[in-house]
Amino acid sequence: MSDASTTHTFQVDLRGLVDLLSHHLYSSPRVYLRELMQNAVDAITARRALDAGAPARIEIRTGPGRLTVTDSGVGLTEQDVHRFLATIGRSSKRAAGGSGLDGEQLASARTDFIGQFGIGLLACFVVADDITVLTRSAADPAAPAVEWRGSSDGRYTIRTLPASARPEPGTTVTLVPRADAAEWTTPGRVRQLAAHYGSLLRYEVAVADEDGHGERINGTPPPWEVRHATPAARREALAEHCRTTFDFTPLDTIELDLPLVGLRGVAYVLPTSVHPSRQAGHRVHLKGMLLSDQAHELLPEWAFFVRCVVDADSLRPTASREALYEDETLAAIRDALGARIRDWLTGLSASDPALLHRFIATHHLAVKALARYDDDLLKLLLPWLPFETTDGNVTLEEFARAHPVLLVTQTVEEFRQVAPIAAAAGLGVVNGGYAYDRDLVHRLPEIRPGSSVVDLDPATVTAHLDAVDPAAELAAAAFLHTAREVVEQFDCDVVLRSFHPVSAPALLLDNREARHERSRSELAGQADGMWADILGSLRAEAPRAQLVLNHLNPLVRRAASITERGLAVTAVEALYGQALLLTRRPLRASESALLNRAFIGLLDHAMHEER
Ligand SMILES: Nc1ncnc2c1ncn2[C@@H]1O[C@H](COP(=O)(O)OP(=O)(O)OP(=O)(O)O)[C@@H](O)[C@H]1O
Numbered sequence: 081m082s083d084a085s086t087t088h089t090f091q092v093d094l095r096g097l098v099d100l101l102s103h104h105l106y107s108s109p110r111v112y113l114r115e116l117m118q119n120a121v122d123a124i125t126a127r128r129a130l131d132a133g134a135p136a137r138i139e140i141r142t143g144p145g146r147l148t149v150t151d152s153g154v155g156l157t158e159q160d161v162h163r164f165l166a167t168i169g170r171s172s173k174r175a176a177g178g179s180g181l182d183g184e185q186l187a188s189a190r191t192d193f194i195g196q197f198g199i200g201l202l203a204c205f206v207v208a209d210d211i212t213v214l215t216r217s218a219a220d221p222a223a224p225a226v227e228w229r230g231s232s233d234g235r236y237t238i239r240t241l242p243a244s245a246r247p248e249p250g251t252t253v254t255l256v257p258r259a260d261a262a263e264w265t266t267p268g269r270v271r272q273l274a275a276h277y278g279s280l281l282r283y284e285v286a287v288a289d290e291d292g293h294g295e296r297i298n299g300t301p302p303p304w305e306v307r308h309a310t311p312a313a314r315r316e317a318l319a320e321h322c323r324t325t326f327d328f329t330p331l332d333t334i335e336l337d338l339p340l341v342g343l344r345g346v347a348y349v350l351p352t353s354v355h356p357s358r359q360a361g362h363r364v365h366l367k368g369m370l371l372s373d374q375a376h377e378l379l380p381e382w383a384f385f386v387r388c389v390v391d392a393d394s395l396r397p398t399a400s401r402e403a404l405y406e407d408e409t410l411a412a413i414r415d416a417l418g419a420r421i422r423d424w425l426t427g428l429s430a431s432d433p434a435l436l437h438r439f440i441a442t443h444h445l446a447v448k449a450l451a452r453y454d455d456d457l458l459k460l461l462l463p464w465l466p467f468e469t470t471d472g473n474v475t476l477e478e479f480a481r482a483h484p485v486l487l488v489t490q491t492v493e494e495f496r497q498v499a500p501i502a503a504a505a506g507l508g509v510v511n512g513g514y515a516y517d518r519d520l521v522h523r524l525p526e527i528r529p530g531s532s533v534v535d536l537d538p539a540t541v542t543a544h545l546d547a548v549d550p551a552a553e554l555a556a557a558a559f560l561h562t563a564r565e566v567v568e569q570f571d572c573d574v575v576l577r578s579f580h581p582v583s584a585p586a587l588l589l590d591n592r593e594a595r596h597e598r599s600r601s602e603l604a605g606q607a608d609g610m611w612a613d614i615l616g617s618l619r620a621e622a623p624r625a626q627l628v629l630n631h632l633n634p635l636v637r638r639a640a641s642i643t644e645r646g647l648a649v650t651a652v653e654a655l656y657g658q659a660l661l662l663t664r665r666p667l668r669a670s671e672s673a674l675l676n677r678a679f680i681g682l683l684d685h686a687m688h689e690e691r
Pocket of ligand 1: 119170195
């Protein structure tokens, strides 16, 4: 064996690489035009760093079987072409000393570039097999024009041409589109793509046909830069921009301006509710170039109720240039924009409560969903969110002011059962049965010290029901005995109490554990063998349901004195059935049968009276 080793250089299979990019990095072949436009923009930026008055024009020309992009940018020398164009992954925009710019000039210009990875040009191979770059350097006036021809099989040629081949500095990239990619290079499509990506570019961009007849696709300033005579006119102009961009009229517009990172834009508040997880992305421009119209990373997750359009100088794109690179700058921008939207929300409560209410009415469900995980949002909005309570649909803040202790039910049914009685007894109960509500109400003391929240259990309500005097209890003993026999089958006790409102004859206190215990014992009754034993061993001392008859109610007083057993049974069934219906929970077969029986029984009795 020999220790001698030989050194080799990696070979790159360009076709494989292009395949990888087109299928896994870029979302669509259309990005080729974005990459060409971006290189042209960067080249002009680099040239302007040398000469602030240099022309700044990009022309995209479509013609049968070819497409060219010409810029008045910095151009490349022959050496640059070898170093940057012909070396995949190397970029003049990252390292000092390239493109004829050096030292300080480059350092200051570098932050202005959009590109940085040195792979963008490869996107052209997604639509063409051959790329030709004809370029002349602005940095070295004596340098000849250079023509580079690259092919998707990985070969390239370079030749120098006399200066007359390209009298002015700049670059022209020519593609000969492949037949299978022709749809991306038709004149109509090219115009549409150029406008899509470049409408906010700060240099002139024109799309022309083969004869050079063209039109500028940009030039209108971003809507936030336009001056208006009045704030109302400005609001209307921005709303119109939102309609044309996103197809909705915003509930409100929040202007965004972070001068430190060169960011400007607008956040439009959605007029309809959305699920936080289905939020649409934001439209993010980088130095004017559209980076993505689906960027999710720009705002904190809780700000799902706005869609933004922004243009920023210092955000970094990922290599696909379709998302934002997660770095400290992005985190700081996200925080700052979040703070801006929060300010808007808090400001609304003082400046435009009507709008805040419209906002809450539209987005409260989503706000509730997120507030459970987002403490900031919780603090900000919990006092404003509406909840169903014994005082009606009110905000927690209002409710907490009226009730030092907030009782929360676990289910909607519990709320329905106890709300009228609790309200009459002066208790403050919140319906915690809807998604998120119970969790949220329990967090109120965190943000509103001094308020106290407890889960409501039937015992709390019964404690507010007054015992009747022993004589009345004794007088009703026979009726109560019959009543207990009748509702025993539902595992229910009967008690006589006095409570308000007087109009309520009976209250069925039934909680989840009691119902669970009933279904368990039902199953145990039907099962046999080991299963019955297991179910039997699970028997819990769960509270039974309670039918509370209201001794203040005239109907109950009359019922308590019924002596005829048949009528007493019907009366109990009717009272139980009515209390059951008030709980608004689905009825079981035995309960429907009871209701039927009670109804027919009462009808029969009424007709007897008639005769
Ligand atoms: N129109 C142009 N004018 C001058 N130089 C150009 C032009 N297009 C490309 N180049 C040179 O070729 C290099 C490679 O370009 P490419 O688009 O592949 O990568 P990049 O723009 O540097 O980075 P990214 O991959 O992020 O786009 C650039 O860094 C630049 O030096």
